[in-house]
Amino acid sequence: MKKQYAFFIDAERCIGCFTCAMACKNQYHQPEKVIWRQVYPLDEEIYPYTERAFYSLACNHCENPTCLNVCPVKAYYKREDGVVVHEQEKCIGCGNCIRSCPYGAPRYNPEVKKAEKCSFCWQRIDAGLKPQCVQSCPVEALQIVDLATFDKPGAVQYPPGFPKYPKLNPSVRFVLPRLPKIIGREDI
Amino acid sequence: MSTIEMPLVLFSVLSQTAIGLVVINSCRQWAADGPAKTDRGQWGIVLAFLITGMAASFFHLGHPLQAYTALKHLGKAWLSWELLGISVFLCLTLLGFFMVKGKNARLVTTLTALVGVLTLLFMGMTYAPPGYPAVNNVLPLVFFLITALLLGTGFSAWVAPSAAKPWLTRILTVTLIVGVIVYLIVPCIWLSGGTSMAQTGWTWFASPLYWGRVAVGLVLPLAVLWRIKDIPLWLPVLILLGELMGRAAFFRDTVHAAANIGGLQ
Numbered sequence: 001m002k003k004q005y006a007f008f009i010d011a012e013r014c015i016g017c018f019t020c021a022m023a024c025k026n027q028y029h030q031p032e033k034v035i036w037r038q039v040y041p042l043d044e045e046i047y048p049y050t051e052r053a054f055y056s057l058a059c060n061h062c063e064n065p066t067c068l069n070v071c072p073v074k075a076y077y078k079r080e081d082g083v084v085v086h087e088q089e090k091c092i093g094c095g096n097c098i099r100s101c102p103y104g105a106p107r108y109n110p111e112v113k114k115a116e117k118c119s120f121c122w123q124r125i126d127a128g129l130k131p132q133c134v135q136s137c138p139v140e141a142l143q144i145v146d147l148a149t150f151d152k153p154g155a156v157q158y159p160p161g162f163p164k165y166p167k168l169n170p171s172v173r174f175v176l177p178r179l180p181k182i183i184g185r186e187d188i
Numbered sequence: 189m190s191t192i193e194m195p196l197v198l199f200s201v202l203s204q205t206a207i208g209l210v211v212i213n214s215c216r217q218w219a220a221d222g223p224a225k226t227d228r229g230q231w232g233i234v235l236a237f238l239i240t241g242m243a244a245s246f247f248h249l250g251h252p253l254q255a256y257t258a259l260k261h262l263g264k265a266w267l268s269w270e271l272l273g274i275s276v277f278l279c280l281t282l283l284g285f286f287m288v289k290g291k292n293a294r295l296v297t298t299l300t301a302l303v304g305v306l307t308l309l310f311m312g313m314t315y316a317p318p319g320y321p322a323v324n325n326v327l328p329l330v331f332f333l334i335t336a337l338l339l340g341t342g343f344s345a346w347v348a349p350s351a352a353k354p355w356l357t358r359i360l361t362v363t364l365i366v367g368v369i370v371y372l373i374v375p376c377i378w379l380s381g382g383t384s385m386a387q388t389g390w391t392w393f394a395s396p397l398y399w400g401r402v403a404v405g406l407v408l409p410l411a412v413l414w415r416i417k418d419i420p421l422w423l424p425v426l427i428l429l430g431e432l433m434g435r436a437a438f439f440r441d442t443v444h445a446a447a448n449i450g451g452l453q
Contacts, residue, residue: 040450055450066318072258072267092257093250096267100317104446113250163445163453165318 004063004082004147005120006171007134008155009056012178013141016041016054023136024058027121034107036118037133042177046160053177055161056142058118058133059084059105060170067097067106067117075115082147082171083120091115102163103170147171193439195248200311201339201431202241203274204332206234207304208340210281212359214301216344216352217294230347231285237343238278266313273307308332320442322378322388330370331438335431337363338405342424357419364410371402371434383453387443397437405430 016039024030024037037058047053061084068076068084075090076097086097086106091114097106098115106117121131129135134144145152155173158164162174213230246252261268280300287293312329341360348356375398378389392398409427412420445453 043451045452046450057449069264070267070317072261072265072271073254074261090257091250092252092254094248094258094267096265096314096317099444100319102319102321102445103449104319104444108250160452161448161450163449168318 001148002082003080004171005061005125006082006145006147006150006173007058007060008143008145008150008152008173008175010141010143010175011042011053011055011159012175013139014039014054014056014177015139015141016052017138019136019138020056020133020142023132024118027132030107030116031109031111034109034116036105036107036116040161042161047177049180051177051180055159055174056133056137057103057162057172059120060103060168060172061118061120062165062171063169064167066100066102066168070096070100072096079122081125083122083125085119085122086115086117088112088114088116102165102168145173147173190444191440192436193248194436195244195246196439197432197435198244199241199248200315200332201335201428201435202237202244203277204308204311204336205339205343205428206238206241206281207277207301207308208336208338209234209237209343210277210284210297210304210340211301211336212340212344212356213348214297216348216355217297219355227347228285228288230344231281231288233343233347234281235285238274238281242274242278266310269310270307270314273303273310277303277307304336308336315438319444319446320388321382321384321445322442323438327374328438331434334363334367334370335435338367338427339424339431342409342419342427345419345424346421353418357413357417360419361410361413364406364413368402368406368410371398371406383448383451384443384445387447388441391441391443392437395437395441397433398441401430401434401437403430405434 018039021037021039030036037056040055040057042053061082065084068078072094073090073092075087076084078084093113095108098108106115109116124131130144134142150173155175157173159174159176246255249255258271259268277300280296280303284296284300309329312332315328316324318324341356341363345353345356375389375392378385405427409423412423
């Protein structure tokens, strides 16, 4: 398998502090409501315990990105390391990528009237640094991995609460939150 | 799709009306016993719908002056094919308008109709994105074909000779019946799908735009046709109003897959 950078989300560790989302905002200063990384709480149907569980999600830099496929002006390209880059200067603001991505990654920036999305901080990657969201996570719940060598037992690609699109093959892996141990009288 | 997207509503409905008009005119020519050329008035009305729709589409773009660059990705993007198709359709319509009395007039009409049908296919693919599971299939194409036939037949009654009226009335009646069946059954099928599809079904059923589309654009015109067995001049306007409401519901009330991240899919 070719090199493919991916986000690894350890939902067992994530405490839903939004530091990753704030770090992204601090790095790129997107306008209000233009969000590249979002922290989604899991519904009670999926994780029915008072200890909340979260997925921190941004662009999944899919192996077969629909944003790249549907963009009529070729504003997207995929790097050798698998990162999907949006060249905003080419964008005409048609919104086709925004409608097409099932993960809601590309967003419309009303100030520049163009789409934009998570860049995987490729400039930081090229400088040997981690993406800002990964760098900022206080509990190391968000990490960067290379799927060509990634082999963590128990990691899944499509956990409950994450849309399943095998054709796109999103470059993201999860560790699910553990269920709390309930101690009953019979356990004592 | 969360907002009404009025420029896209106008572009898609009006351009599909133009395509429907040419298709019906072409069919009428081949079905007629004698020469039944498309006259300049008929081409004019096609141009009026098409140019108005295309003008509206520019308001959808953040940078309309760069719209021509959308032709760059013909290798993969259906939107590029849609733009190519509608541009060729416009050129052929202009050709038809200026050479109505030429010996190849019928050939131009047929060619324009074929390009129009292909453009409908490209439009259907463009508006069937993975982000909207309920319409990530052949349904947009089916909706667009119904729009083209309804409005194409309806507005043809404005310009076609009176001898063609019974033929147009029959086509319009059958298309309205098909439209009623499709638009009532499709949301019911969505209810038995995944979370996003079921949500789309319920959202459509709760939408005044959807019911307005069924009542004003389909049931009422069908009742009029059943009652007077003819296409009055105001009927296509009523159908157009219904189509605009229906397309607005298509864009506003179809639920995006990302709306359920964190919940059951």
